[in-house]
Amino acid sequence: MGRRAPSSAATSSPELRRKRTAAAPPGSPPESRRYCSISDVMRRSRPVNAPPPVARPRYEVVLCEACGAGDRDEELLLCDLCDRGRHTYCLRPILAAVPLGPWLCPDCAPPPKPIIHFPLKQRKIVDFFRIQKGADEPQPAKCGLPQDAKRRRRRSIVMMKKKRKMLPFVPTEDRVQRLKQMASAATALTSSKMEFSNELTYVPSMAPKSANQAKLEEGGMQVLTKEDKETIELCRSMQRRGECPPLLVVFDSHEGFTVQADGDIKDMTFLAEYAGDVDFLENRANDDCDSIMTLLSTADPSKKLVICPDKRGNIARFINGINNHTPDGKKKQNVKCVRYNIDGESHVLLVACRDIACGEKLYYDYNGHEYAYPTHHFI
Numbered sequence: 001m002g003r004r005a006p007s008s009a010a011t012s013s014p015e016l017r018r019k020r021t022a023a024a025p026p027g028s029p030p031e032s033r034r035y036c037s038i039s040d041v042m043r044r045s046r047p048v049n050a051p052p053p054v055a056r057p058r059y060e061v062v063l064c065e066a067c068g069a070g071d072r073d074e075e076l077l078l079c080d081l082c083d084r085g086r087h088t089y090c091l092r093p094i095l096a097a098v099p100l101g102p103w104l105c106p107d108c109a110p111p112p113k114p115i116i117h118f119p120l121k122q123r124k125i126v127d128f129f130r131i132q133k134g135a136d137e138p139q140p141a142k143c144g145l146p147q148d149a150k151r152r153r154r155r156s157i158v159m160m161k162k163k164r165k166m167l168p169f170v171p172t173e174d175r176v177q178r179l180k181q182m183a184s185a186a187t188a189l190t191s192s193k194m195e196f197s198n199e200l201t202y203v204p205s206m207a208p209k210s211a212n213q214a215k216l217e218e219g220g221m222q223v224l225t226k227e228d229k230e231t232i233e234l235c236r237s238m239q240r241r242g243e244c245p246p247l248l249v250v251f252d253s254h255e256g257f258t259v260q261a262d263g264d265i266k267d268m269t270f271l272a273e274y275a276g277d278v279d280f281l282e283n284r285a286n287d288d289c290d291s292i293m294t295l296l297s298t299a300d301p302s303k304k305l306v307i308c309p310d311k312r313g314n315i316a317r318f319i320n321g322i323n324n325h326t327p328d329g330k331k332k333q334n335v336k337c338v339r340y341n342i343d344g345e346s347h348v349l350l351v352a353c354r355d356i357a358c359g360e361k362l363y364y365d366y367n368g369h370e371y372a373y374p375t376h377h378f379i
């Protein structure tokens with residue numbers, strides 16, 4: 001079991017001994033009391049001249065090997081081999097929760113399995129992403145009456161001051177390069193034993209689609225504007241045709257799979273919707289998936305929803321979260337993760353929050369929803 005360092009209150013106790021937190025497996029019978037004969041006791045007893053048992057070190061201060069701090073002990077993991085500590089958020093990739101199984105620090109963990117690269121074959125890629133040839137061309141925006149247009153323009157000038165429009169991503173023109181981008185995403189998805197899905201999925205045993213009601217969001221949820229909705233629709237139809245955002249998934253020994261820009265990306269560019277299976281948060285309380293994303297935060301805890309990209313998902317799950325506990329981490333952020341009410345349902349969109357240069361790695365605020373929502377916006 002992934003162990004946390006003991007709380008500071010407990011550490012101060014001089015009597016405290018290092019303790020494994022592994023609990024008995026559920027359903028195992030309570031230990032029954034057994035009686036043994038005096039000959040058994042004698043057989044097991046230690047002669048008085050035997051060396052004393054080696055004193056085990058007491059918990060004193062457990063420090064994080066990465067940041068050197070011993071604070072936030074509820075997020076300080078202890079390696080099951082070397083007993084050294086590391087914060088969940090100091091790990092790369094960041095761990096969302098204390099793991100349920102045994103946890104080994106990066107120094108003790110066995111080297112990761114070699115990655116099997118997805119074949120760079122057009123037909124295989126077309127099949128993997130279920131690309132529809134000649135699929136729906138985006139509809140040109142309908143022209144309203146001139147009067148209507150004038151009114152709309154006047155309003156949009158006012159809006160411009162408050163909020164900027166989202167921009168559609170610009171796919172790489174070179175088809176071969178685009179195939180490379182898709183093959184990189186397919187490599188990461190297949191290595192993670194995931195199927196490609198570019199949208200929220202509702203599985204019978206999990207939360208039903210009817211549970212995703214944006215109006216249940218505590219404090220309200222911003223509604224995606226008509227213009228931005230058209231932008232998202234345009235991007236979705238481009239993706240169905242195989243025109244993906246200019247992103248490349250690369251493998252980094254420190255960060256795992258991570259996403260980098262494969263072309264210059266302008267501020268406010270829509271990059272991806274966070275996709276995966278929708279489930280109730282309470283069903284996932286003991287889940288080890290490191291990429292669970294908040295979808296709906298309701299006053300009623302039993303109605304809280306999360307997106308779980310453990311079986312299905314898209315490139316969004318490989319974008320790394322920044323370490324938002326340090327100013328340096330904050331500086332790296334170039335993508336914002338924002339939740340919107342789209343047709344009454346909540347959706348999580350990843351949008352560039354500054355100009356991103358080709359080759360730059362993408363980072364979003366891992367805990368973005370806590371701060372970016374709903375009052376802090378793109379301005």
Ligand SMILES: [Zn+2]
Binds near residue numbers: 069
């Ligand atoms: Zn740390």
Ligand SMILES: [Zn+2]
Binds near residue numbers: 079108109
């Ligand atoms: Zn270790």
